[in-house]
Amino acid sequence: VQLVESGGGLAQPGGSLRLSCAASGFTFSSYAMIWAHQAPGKGLEWVAGMSSGGSEIMYADSVKGRFTISRDDVKNTLYLQMNSLKPEDTAMYFCARAPSAKLVQTTRLWVDYPYWGQGTQVTVSS
Numbered sequence: 001v002q003l004v005e006s007g008g009g010l011a012q013p014g015g016s017l018r019l020s021c022a023a024s025g026f027t028f029s030s031y032a033m034i035w036a037h038q039a040p041g042k043g044l045e046w047v048a049g050m051s052s053g054g055s056e057i058m059y060a061d062s063v064k065g066r067f068t069i070s071r072d073d074v075k076n077t078l079y080l081q082m083n084s085l086k087p088e089d090t091a092m093y094f095c096a097r098a099p100s101a102k103l104v105q106t107t108r109l110w111v112d113y114p115y116w117g118q119g120t121q122v123t124v125s126s
Contacts, residue, residue: 001025001115003095008120011085015124021078021095021117029073032056032098035080036109037091037122044109047093048080052101062088085124092119 007019019035034049048069049058057069068081078095096113098104106112 003117005095005117005120008122010123012126015085016083019080019093023076028076032101032103033078034096037093039091049103051103056103087124089124093122094119
């Protein structure tokens with residue numbers, strides 16, 4: 001299993017970024033996928049998740065209405081469209097694969113999601 005994030009960078013408040021997570025080594029369409037982030041000095045936090053087939057989508061309250069998760073099962077890629085960015089969105093963003101087709105609602109992200117990418121840094125600053 002390999003997950004490779006890209007698309008991070010520096011954005012101004014109110015700006016947008018689109019993150020990508022290229023997946024390989026498994027049948028991408030069969031698994032739920034999530035985005036999580038870790039700000040400096042803070043723990044890993046759930047951002048958004050999508051089940052296999054896209055029937056279930058969940059967002060953290062802090063990003064609802066601003067971020068959109070999507071997936072392309074032909075390109076084996078997970079996306080996170082980030083709009084109306086705020087300085088508090090500054091963090092390292094990771095994608096992860098669930099153990100099955102369904103999302104796992106958990107506070108133990110590192111434990112309950114077995115595969116992670118290396119992360120991409122998002123910095124929101126003027």
